[in-house]
Amino acid sequence: MKTRRRSPSRSKNSGLPPFLRALRFGALAALSLGLASCAIAPNSRYPAKSDIKPHAGVASAHRLPIHGVDISKWQGKVDWAALRQAGTKFAFIKATEGGDHVDNRFLENWWGAKNAGVPRGAYHFVYWCRPAHEQAVWFKKNVPQDPEALPPVLDVEWNGESVNCPKKVPREQALSMINVLLREMEAHTGKRPIIYTDITFHKDILEGEFNDYPYWIRSVAAEPQERYADRRWTFWQFTTTGRVPGVSGDIDRNTFYGTENQWRMFVASACDPRDHKRLQPLGICRDISNGVQTANIDE
Known part of the structure; x- marks a missing residue:
């Protein structure tokens, strides 16, 4: 690269003694680094984490206290410690897709997270060209039963980039398939599943449906309430370009809606604390042991 030649005019610093020029340079460098870090993660509680393409529309996610990630083979080898x-307070790990695919790093990540003390749950990606009962059998075959795991996740979105099955199915068919999978995943794990979805699929299929289930929604350019009609969320995927120690390259970053107390209640009961009083008598939520709830449910 050709180097530009400096103008013969004197710079603003040229008349300063060397030690003052050095102090001025150091101050400017520190200011630049501070501004850069703010741009990466505004008001972040986790300065070791960042986002290479931060969006102002999701800045509030950085201020929430409980953050986690979702992981698949595409993240490569993960340093869970x-x-x-x-x-990182939680991880959702890809397990299965359709009725014949297992993420080839699932078990490595599943046990790696447990050994490192990271609460984790497994997720299944729905394939709309495969009967729901076959997908449920596949999930049960490949996901270990672990009473200490987080609730499983059912990932429902359109897959227009699929080579074999890019089509959409009618709304009633999609709802029927989702219902079967939710029921069977709950029977296998003993926990009510979380529904993961994106803006388009939610609008096409899920508005007004499955309101007794916790939702994990994707919104990477705006607050969830700006993109989802009347949908209360428990988890929010707010960026796909996050960076976290232990993972090379981009990673999805997520946040839990509530406080540290509410997170402890979620982990202990496998239910959104806002639903515990209503669902626990139905046998859906586990009892919360003494000492887990340390404050009012709204705190």
Whole structure:
């Protein structure tokens, strides 16, 4: 690269003594680094984590206290100890897709997270060209039963990029398939599943449906309430370009809606604390042991 030649005019610093020029340079450098870090993660509680393409529309996510990630084979080898040290409070790990695909790093990640002390749950990606009962059997075959795991996740979105099955199915068919999978996943794990979805699929299929289930929604450019009609969320995927120690390259970052107390209640009961009083008598939520709830449910 050709180097530009400096103008013969004197710079503003040229008349300063060397030590003053050095102090001025250091101050400017520190200011630049501070501004850069604010741009990466505004008001972040986890400065070790960042986002290479931060969006102002989701800045509020950084201020919430409970953050986590979702993981698949595309993240490569994960250093789970480093991930936990960075403040990661949960991980959702891809397990199965359709009725014949297992993520080839699922078990490695599943046990790696447990050994590092990172609460984790498994997720199944729905394939709309495969009967729901076959997908349920596949999930049960490949996901270990672990009473200490987080609730499983049912990932429902259109897959227009699929080579074999890019089509959409009618709304009633989609709802029927989802219902079967939710029921069977709950029977296998003993926990009510979380529904993961995106803006388009929610509008096409899920508005007004499955309101007794916790939702994990994707919104990477705006607050969830700006993109989802009348949908209360429990988890929010707010960026796909996050960076976290322990993972090379981009990773999805997520946040839980509530406080640290509410998170403890969620982990202990496998239910959104806002639903516990209503659903626990139905046998859906586990009893909360003494000492878990340390404050009012709204705190």
